[in-house]
Amino acid sequence: MTSMASSNFLVFFTLVLLCIIGSSQNKCDFEAIFNFGDSNSDTGGFWAAFPSQSGPFGVTYFKKPVGRATDGRLIVDFLAQALGLPFLSPYLQSIGSDYRHGANYATLAST
Template sequence: MIKSALHLSCFCILVWCGTVLNPVFALENCEFPAIFNFGDSNSDTGGLAAAFNWTPTPFGETFFHRPAGRFSDGRLIIDFIARSFDLPFLSAYLNSLGSNFKNGVNFATAASTITPPAVYYSSRWI
């Protein structure tokens, strides 16, 4: 427990030093025409709801004032990133009917994995 807290503290200090003490500035303004997000449940903008037509509450109703198919009750980090580049919120890839992918797409889907739940390595289950 103490060892993991120490590692976390060291990581936070390194991130702080890298961002505050050595900032990086672009030489010119960057303009991105689109964002393609490959993520997981933390950035799902409605992929699971589009696939199964079901999402548990709160649906994203607080910010959007209607069910938005999200697993959060407001905007996600990917929404703030899109707004910072003056792009619209990303549509879920699985919600392709009526969506415009000109400004990017969100491939993130809640509960998605890249490996089976139990993977067998050498002579033990991980």
């Protein structure tokens, strides 16, 4: 992760954290997450575009291959869970995806 991406993530994470643990009088409800990134946060976009996937790619947590470059959950998954939102659908996986709560534009091997 580059230093600029790290600092952007830190700012975003801090804002979310402040909303979660902030004053009970100030309510901060997020309705959606839109994620941009690379393999560190790809939830299956690359394998949706190029379906030559082989397992396990997510089988540890999801109990079946789900096309991820990792075998479990990502930071964006934990963030969605903390905000009470469903896991993000990859933008490139248009069939069966629900974008009402956001989308994941992150793709493995992006430049």
